[in-house]
Amino acid sequence: MTASPEVERQLERIRTGSVDFVGEDELRPRLAKAIEEGRPLRVKLGMDPSAPDLHVGHTVTLEKLKIFQELGHTPIFLVGDFTARIGDPTGKNKARPALDEEQVKANAVTYVEQVARVLDVERAEIRFNGEWMDALSPTDIVKLCSHYTVARMLERDDFSKRYREGLPISVHEFLYPLVQAYDSVALQADVELGGTDQLFNLLVGREIQRDYGQAPQAVLTHPLLVGTDGKEKMSKSVGNTIGITDAPEEIYGKTMSISDKLMADWVGALSFGRWEDLLPQARSGEDPLGLKKELARRMVARFHGDDAVGSAEGHFQQVIQRGETPDEVPEVELALGGEANLGLLDVLRQTFGLASNGEARRLVSGGAVQVDEGRVDDPKLRLAAGEYLLRAGKRRFARVSLK
């Protein structure tokens, strides 16, 4: 078969921004056939609804799914409601706790809503793997297990690592890659997308598909975004995420708080199909502050629209760069409960939702607390009825009225 320009054009876009591309040669004729017969490829991206929010880390592969959509293929967003109940061990040193059904359902709903911000869900398949997994009999599951060996399971990095280090591995964790693989069988996926940490699971999919008499899917992995801490993979449980539903000021501020080095990585990972123009500056390292602001602006615009950019940036300049009080400060009312006044520590704890008065005390003794724009360092201070502007650290503000 001669390579058609259209096939090569599509492959080029598909390849952009990916790390591994397994099965490209097998995909080429399938792609050609797909184009010829007007029968789109089925492209699978699965996510476990293990946390209620998607973050920018998720958007890397989502973006690739969108590219497939733009090329006329069928994006399948697979919500791993069943797999979330198993708990994916990938990249963890511990088994991830399985979630209960209710939690999973609630998360799944918000996932789909959030995916709609990136993908045209009207023209996508949204599926749940509980659909076919719950229908399997124990016999079916045992059969599925028979297609893979323990030795091969232990090839997976986090398994072998834990095994070597004497950390526990539960048997059910071996089920995860197999279930994910079976999803590809059920969906008859031509392509599956994932992060680089998913490579093993994705490849298991190829083998299992073959065993079930299907042509193996092509596999595309993409870089994992390191979280705002600059150390670990972005993940809700580490708390280093930028959520796509975060407020504009949050998205802007969190983006500004990343290190210059991390910024370059982010631009690299997030650029494909979208922000290539930022790449030269990211590589040269020129004017990092300017580039970071541009990145922050684009992040805000991407998830909240252009209109949100101005105020998010203004907020940042005012509060972080100049250390001033923001225009909008949350208002809190506290009851004195008949007393003449209320201790500062109690006021701080209640207005900022601190865990204890001890935490409030630490903030005060650390010099982080301001009342009406003047630093306070007496933890025994008591506030009488009235209005106060409270600040705790750089970013926490509240206008408190004591009654």
Next chain:
RNA sequence: GGAGAGGUACCAAAGCGGCCAAAUGGGGCGGACUGUAAAUCCGCUGGUUUUACCUUCGGAGGUUCGAAUCCUCCCCUCUCCA
């Protein structure tokens, strides 16, 4: 089933009868510095009505004036053997 090792604060890890609210490192939170950062430096990091008291060292009991430390039972993890 047998033998051995182990479970300490958010994590890792010391402590092995009183000086232990528990060393140290990481993380986190503050502060200083800065180009927003990073790096660096400093402080804090169980709770309270804070020179004291209360709750904490897998769980439940027990010994003792006193237990993270000793004993008993139980639960969990790892290794080797079967």
